[in-house]
Amino acid sequence: MSKIRAGRVGEQIKKELSQLIQSGLKDPRIGFVTVTGVDVTNDLSQAKVYLSVFGDEEQVTGSLKAIEKANGFLRSELGKAIRLRHTPELIFKIDESVAYGSHIEKLLGELGKNEES
Known part of the structure; x- marks a missing residue:
């Protein structure tokens, strides 16, 4: 039962954070950022937020x-938008799956070209 609730809360956090990052933050260091996923613990105390950033390594770290x-701002705004007793602690991580997937696709394309030759 709690896994289902954690999944629903994770999807709601993902939706709200996407809107907050795009429209709520005015920091010029933030480039094109997409929230790709949110993993919430069963007790809803922590949420790992996976971000995909378009740009080079410097833009990603910035x-x-x-x-x-x-x-702190994101967590307080999230607490206002989602009615929970305790707002989860947000842990941000860079999602490398998109870059990894494009790398694998490039390798498979090169393998296909080598077989045709």
């Missing part, structure tokens, strides 16, 4: 630092 600096 965006992550700016979002971590705005952690």
